[in-house]
Amino acid sequence: MTTDFCKKPRRSPRERIIEAARDLFRRNGIRGTGVDAIADAADSNKMTLYRHFNSKDELIVECLYRAGMEMDGFWQELEEAHPGDGLMQLRTWVRSLAAHLDDDSCHCEMMSAAVQLTDEDHPGRSLIRTFKDAQRDRVVALCHKAGIADAELLTDTLLLLIEGARATQKSSGVMGPSARFAEIADAAILSFAKGDIGIGRRA
Amino acid sequence: MTTDFCKKPRRSPRERIIEAARDLFRRNGIRGTGVDAIADAADSNKMTLYRHFNSKDELIVECLYRAGMEMDGFWQELEEAHPGDGLMQLRTWVRSLAAHLDDDSCHCEMMSAAVQLTDEDHPGRSLIRTFKDAQRDRVVALCHKAGIADAELLTDTLLLLIEGARATQKSSGVMGPSARFAEIADAAILSFAKGDIGIGRRA
């Protein structure tokens, strides 16, 4: 029996493949990543990959699903951290997103996929759409709970700022407009919370 | 001599190739578009393409350059339409961008390219960066001329909203948050113009 004191129980090939795929998709793009490279990075092989996923597209969908689940988990953490305090959840959400804009590993898998999956019928597109709609509903509910008058308007304002921050970070770098995202978004939240019915528009 | 009453002087192969490339890049993505398809769509051939561009990457850069030039031309039109009136130029700019969010042919070539050109050293990336920096400077100058107190902050707010609207339109559709972009952005401009020093924050 060999010493196994440093043997970490390796995750299943399936998990390794998904994780490797997400990483490569982020770094090299979806179309720029071949299944061979994924299998290799996962320390597995192409056959095992195709035993778990009928096609590369199916793997793409699974990756997007995981990304969505992670976001759902984050929403849950926010609720547990500030139970019932919608305003605090909103502000913490924004602050946390802003923290990810500093490094280059921007986790905008949904947006990236939306740009790269040009086929209108790609199954990943409906998943993205469903996730985004659900996220919008959730933020609207949170705004309502926070006592925001026009919850939908603040929601759309924040969603535009967030996606804009992610996109701008990719094109203008970390010192571009996205550097002031936290400041701008938080000001918007506080403005609406104070009774405004739009950016700087008093009721 | 044949009747040439309907003979439109065809543009040069070079122009046709660039135009076809931009169209295909928009519709099928950069990596999803092959040079054969470009040459075919341009009603030309691959050899002529490679006589004008040493590589596909060089063609990509030219396409991005054209996109930037078109934007520059639009800024010029704005100045001519509302000479000296920075505030009006800003608002018209926003309104015009919003008008393009309704159809699916969203002209976010820069953002799309920034996502798809994953190679950090791709020559297109520096072009995008330079263009975005110049655009930011221009908007800042316009805000100053419009008498905005914190010109930089309004600029970054607008840039985030704009890029966010484009990105959101691709992931959430035309009925998503981008549908209210014009309303949100115009409110931000008016808020800053009224003396606010941030979204809803009075001096």
Place this chain on the structure above:
DNA sequence: CGAAAATGTTACTGGTCGGTAACAGGGCCG
């Protein structure tokens, strides 16, 4: 242990990719 299930290895297919060589027209201008 022993069998079944999961995983790994090698080699292969047909197709597409970016890019090139050799050659054949075609319009323009002296």
Place this chain on the structure above:
DNA sequence: CGGCCCTGTTACCGACCAGTAACATTTTCG
């Protein structure tokens, strides 16, 4: 006219792509 430059055509290259078949190995678990 005759030469020249631009354009078009065909065929090809090596590399990579997604996906599969056949077989060997390891892991899991009754």
